Amino acid sequence: LLEALCQSFEFREDPSFWKDHNVQVIIRIRPLSSSEMSLQGYSRCVRQDSCHTITWTGHPESRFTFDLVADENVSQEMLFKVAGVQMVENCMGGYNSCMFAYGQTGSGKTHTMLGDIEGGTRRHSVNCGMTPRVFEYLFSRIQKEKEARREEKIKFTCKCSFLEIYNEQILDLLDTSSINLQVREDTKKGVYVENLTEVEVTSARDVIQQLVQGSANRKVAATNMNRASSRSHSVFTCIIESKWESQGVTHHRFARLNLVDLAGSERQKSSGAEGERLKEATNINKSLSTLGLVIMNLVNMSNGKSLHVPYRDSKLTFLLQDSLGGNAKTIIIANISPSSCCSLETLSTLKFAQRAKFIKNHAIVNEDASGDVLAMRIQIQQLKKEVSRLQ
Ligand code: ADP
Ligand code: MG
Numbered sequence: 127l128l129e130a131l132c133q134s135f136e137f138r139e140d141p142s143f144w145k146d147h148n149v150q151v152i153i154r155i156r157p158l159s160s161s162e163m164s165l166q167g168y169s170r171c172v173r174q175d176s177c178h179t180i181t182w183t184g185h186p187e188s189r190f191t192f193d194l195v196a197d198e199n200v201s202q203e204m205l206f207k208v209a210g211v212q213m214v215e216n217c218m219g220g221y222n223s224c225m226f227a228y229g230q231t232g233s234g235k236t237h238t239m240l241g242d243i244e245g246g247t248r249r250h251s252v253n254c255g256m257t258p259r260v261f262e263y264l265f266s267r268i269q270k271e272k273e274a275r276r277e278e279k280i281k282f283t284c285k286c287s288f289l290e291i292y293n294e295q296i297l298d299l300l301d302t303s304s305i306n307l308q309v310r311e312d313t314k315k316g317v318y319v320e321n322l323t324e325v326e327v328t329s330a331r332d333v334i335q336q337l338v339q340g341s342a343n344r345k346v347a348a349t350n351m352n353r354a355s356s357r358s359h360s361v362f363t364c365i366i367e368s369k370w371e372s373q374g375v376t377h378h379r380f381a382r383l384n385l386v387d388l389a390g391s392e393r394q395k396s397s398g399a400e401g402e403r404l405k406e407a408t409n410i411n412k413s414l415s416t417l418g419l420v421i422m423n424l425v426n427m428s429n430g431k432s433l434h435v436p437y438r439d440s441k442l443t444f445l446l447q448d449s450l451g452g453n454a455k456t457i458i459i460a461n462i463s464p465s466s467c468c469s470l471e472t473l474s475t476l477k478f479a480q481r482a483k484f485i486k487n488h489a490i491v492n493e494d495a496s497g498d499v500l501a502m503r504i505q506i507q508q509l510k511k512e513v514s515r516l517q
Pocket of ligand 2: 356
């Protein structure tokens with residue numbers, strides 16, 4: 127089994143990982159926790175059959191196929207190599223990219239997306255998660271690109287922001303005095319959050335500093351409002367812009383990278399809840415259930431039905447609409463617990479992930495059109511010259 131898992135490295139070279147335009151879906155099984163292991167007669171509710179397939183062993187048994195099934199032996203580093211490296215390459219190429227972590231509370235979403243960030247970058251900690259690794263790699267790629275393309279005077283600018291959606295309200299995690307921010311849509315800017323703090327970052331260390339600060343603010347906000355952070359969604363965004371000169375034309379390329387740690391997908395208990403608690407339960411259901419509905423309608427549309435996709439019905443789906451059936455390359459990491467005590471939630475996550483696999487995106491390179499047209503004109507002129515020279 128371990129051998130089969132190690133082959134997951136082949137995904138990096140294996141074009142099948144990005145061969146289709148669909149959302150890429152990874153299942154990550156976390157190790158049994160010590161409390162789960164101490165349960166008398168504990169058992170597992172899933173069996174991994176290969177690095178693509180997993181069987182839910184309840185009744186009736188159900189088998190699922192994904193782009194990758196990663197069990198507890200797949201390290202943070204391996205997962206980064208399989209999914210993170212390609213994501214950075216896509217951003218460097220001017221594609222919007224998005225990674226979602228989905229799953230019930232305690233299934234490993236934050237471990238996957240952030241992991242141990244206090245310890246710094248991956249050189250320092252094996253538990254360091256996807257986001258810090260992605261930025262370490264991104265800045266090393268930027269450095270290489272600058273060196274290789276010195277003549278083109280290539281310049282990069284990276285700006286990041288960090289927000290939380292809780293109770294259908296947006297909180298700026300880099301400036302907690304900003305609450306209830308609004309999502310706007312603009313023909314030039316696309317979808318954006320008005321008045322959200324954007325910080326320029328020039329190294330992985332800068333990014334980690336913002337991640338640590340934002341995560342601490344998230345905890346404080348949760349304590350002040352007397353709630354668990356598992357009930358909110360967090361979105362870390364980085365906009366990567368590059369400018370270079372080629373044959374007298376200035377090119378401009380940009381990509382938006384979204385890293386999303388979703389609220390726990392377990393059913394919220396609204397029974398007995400009153401006031402704020404009831405509102406909270408309903409609203410959390412709203413963002414996640416709208417996400418489910420958006421996915422369902424996108425899937426049905428890919429089967430030829432014409433349907434309204436309710437992106438605007440929740441903050442989460444409005445903000446991330448490009449990543450769901452739009453201009454982005456998207457990866458969903460669905461986290462599950464292998465313990466039979468989480469059996470039903472695990473099945474529900476596997477079903478969600480299976481539906482998500484059908485979403486088709488339409489990613490294009492975000493490059494400045496005028497530059498492009500000019501570059502093409504120049505090319506045409508050169509080709510014409512070439513043709514007349516040959517005649
Ligand atoms: P979530 O964010 O989904 O609520 P966490 O990421 O906080 O869950 O994970 C719950 C616990 O399980 C944490 O103590 C975390 O360190 C541990 N854990 C989760 N996934 C893994 C994994 N793949 N390997 C080791 N420990 C893990
Ligand atoms: Mg978490």
